[in-house]
Amino acid sequence: MKDNLQKLKQDILQKLSEVKDGSALRNLEIKTLGRKGELTEMLRKINTLGLEEKKIVGKLANDIKLELAGKFRAAAEVLEGERKNEFIDLTLPGEKTKRGHLHPVTILENELSELFSSLGFSVLSGPELESDYYNFEALNIPADHPARDMQDTFYVARTGAELTRADADGADSNLLLRTHTSPMQVRAMEKYGAPLRVIIPGRCFRSEATDARHEHTFYQLEGLMVDKNISFTDLKGVLEAVVRRLYGAETKLRMRPKFYPFVEPGANFEATCFLCQGRGCRVCKNSGWLEIGGSGMVHPKVLAAGRIDPKAYQGFAFGFGLTRLAMLKYGINDIRLFNSGDLRFLEQF
Template sequence: MQNLETEILGRKGKLTLILRGIKDLSDEEKRTVGQLSNKVKTSLEKEFEHKIKELENTSIEKELGKTFFDTTIPGKTRQLGHIHPLSQVQEEVERIFSQMGFAVMDGPEVESEYYNFEGLNIPKDHPARDMQDTFFIQSKEDQSHGKLVLRTHTSPAQIRTMEKYGAPLRIIVPGRVFRYEATDASHDATFYQVEGLLIDKDISLSHLKGVMAQFLTRLFGQPVKVRFRPGYFPFVEPGLEVDFSCLLCEGKGCRVCKHSGWMEFMGAGMVHENVLKAGGINPKEYQGWAFGFGLTRLVMMRYKIDDIRLLTNSDLRFIKQF
C-alpha cells in the first residue's frame, strides 16, 4: 500500500510529476488544471490514509486473535512522590486562614537587627534577648538597622507589612526561622513558625479566642477550645500564652497533655503600641492582635513525630510515609 502511495504521491510519483508540469501551462489552463489536480491529490491522500489505518487495524485484530491478551493485567504505574509534611500542613493552615480573610505574606529570612528586635520593642540589654539566641551574619553594621541576623521569629514581618500596607490588616506569615542553639530531639536551629496579625478599629482578645478556636477546630477536624494564660512578649501588651484543649482527652487530663487537659500552643497578645508606631500605624486609631505559633510543632503533634530532626535530615524513608 505504501509502495503504491509513493508511486503516485511520492517525490517522483506520477501525480507529482503532473503537478510539476503545471508551471509550463498558460495562465488559464494553470487555474483549471491546478484546481483539479489539487482536488485529486487531497482525495487520494485521504483515501490512502484511510486504507492504511484499516489495514493496520485488521492486522492488529488478526494478531490478537492468534495470541492471548489479558486485559485484567494492571498497567505499569508510576510511583507517586511525597510532599513534605511541613508543606502539607502549611498549605492547610494557609487555606483555613485565607477563608477567614487573611492574606498570606512573606518576609526575608535574613533580617536587620532593627526589624528582628528594636522595632518589636526589644531593645539591647532586654532580658528577652536571652530567649532569642541569634545567628549573626558577617556584615557591616548599619547605623539604624544594626547587624544582619537570621530572623529568630516571623514577627519582623509584622512591621514590614504594616509599613507597606498600613491598617486595616489581616495577614498570616508562615516561614522559616533560626535559633542559635544546640539541636536535640525537640529543638532544632531551624524551624517553622506562623505569624498572624489582625489590625482594625475594634479588634479584641475575644476575637483572638474566636479565630484561634475556629482555626484549630477546622485543622484538627474536631471541636477545639482555646485557653489564655498571662505571658510575656515585649511586642504585645497584654501578652498571652495560648493553650488548646487536649485532642486526646478533650480536656479531662491524660498523659499526652501531662494531665492538665491543655496543650501549650503559642504566644499572642494585643500588638504593643510601640510596634504599631514602628509600623507607621496610629495606636489611637487602630488596635489589634498578633500571634506566633510553631508550625513545626504542629506537624510533630499531628503526625506524632518524636524527633524534630527527622524533618530536615532528608531521609526518604521518613518522607515516603507522608
C-alpha cells in the same frame, strides 16, 4: 391468534436455548423481537382485531414480549459471563503509580493558609536574614532588654565591600537570622498600612544545640490583624477557630498571661489535647492541654513602628510553631527528621 402467539413464544424459547454465542443471540433477537421481527410483525396484526379481543390478546402479547426480552437479557448475561470465565483475584492491590510527596510542614502550612485565606487573610513571606531593628527594636525589644534572653540568636558577620556602606551605622553586627516570624508584622504594616489581615509562615532560627526535641531551624506561622475595632475577644474568637480547624469542633481553647514585648496584653494559648480529648495522656504530659503558641494585642509601639496610628487602629497578633504542630499531628518524635532529607521519612506524608 392467542395460540399463534404461544406457539411463537415456544418456538423462540427453543431457538434461544440452542444459541451458543453472542452474535447468534443478537441475530435471533433481531429476527424475533427486532423492528421487523416475527413477534413484532404479529403484534402489528392485533390492531385488526375487535375491541374486546384486542384487549385480551394485547395484554397477552405484551406479557410475552416482556418475558422474552427478560430471557434474552439473561441469556446475554450468561454468554458474557462465559466469555470472562478466567479467575480474577479481586484482592490484588492497585498498580503503583509514581507519586511525589510534600514536606509535612508544607502540608500543615497549606491547611492553615487555606483556613486563614477563607477568613480574608493574605499569605505573605519575608526575609530570613533580618536586621536587629526588625527582629527586635521595632518589636519593642530594645538592646539590653531581658526579653532577648528568651531567644538565642544567630548573628551574621559582615563580609564583602558591598556591605560596608550600609553598615556605617557603627553597630557591631545588626544582621541576624530571624528568631521568629514577627518581624514581618512591622514590614507588612509599613508596606500595606491598615486595615490589614495577614499570615506569614516561614523559617526561623534559634542558636540552640539540636537533639530530638530541639532544632535550630524550625517553622512558625505569624498572624496579624489590624483594624479600627479589633478587641481581645476577637483574638480569642479567631484562635478558637484555628484550634477547632486543627483538632475538631469540640476543641477548647485556654489562654494565660505571657509576656511578649510586642503585644499587650500578651497571652499564651493552649488547646485540649486531640489525642486524649483532654483526659490526659503521654503527649500532653497528662495535663489534657497542648501548648500551641503565643498571642496578644499589638503593642502601640509596634503599630507606630509600622507607621500605623495607634490612636486610630488596634489589632492582634499571634504566632505558633508549624514544626511543632506537625510533630503533634503526625506523632513525630524527633524534630531533626524534618531537615534530614531522608526519603524514608518524607515518603510517609
